[in-house]
Amino acid sequence: MTDTPRESVWTHQIDDVLSQIMREASICQVKMMDPGVIEAVLKNNDSVCGHQNPLAFKKLREALMMGFMVREKAYDVLGPIEAQALIDTIRERLRQRMEHH
Template sequence: MAIICRIRLLDPGVIERVIDRNDIVCGHKNPHAFEKLRALLIMHFTARQSAVQELGEEQAGAITAHIRAHLNARLGDQFGTPP
């Protein structure tokens, strides 16, 4: 969804803007994809919070880092520059 909307999710402040429904971060307007991306981000943060509670911060962070590395290898910098 981020690629469809041309949103660089990893650039500073972008995820917060998407969650706040601020579509100024879109390089291409697609309201349906934007709302779906927003829902997926909320689901991600909910799942991560559960993972931290179940596995601890270190293991949850390792899972997140693995996923980020996998996406970066497949998609390059389309998501922006990681913090």
């Protein structure tokens, strides 16, 4: 699937946020794909960390919140169907990257 210029801006922004989420999750040893983990991070519950690193956890939480804000803006600009397709594509890329680490 080739992104339109409008979509590529969002792909880049969302991809940047996901890269930061991956980096911080790796430092904290947080298994982001496990059920309930994202919700725990958003609630500032660091019990999901395999390794305690308060600064990295704070950055992880901020990146997650930023991801949701970018997602909302993408929905407004692209419309729900295009935005969800873009997010699904990026989520799949993230999953693949995590499996290779």
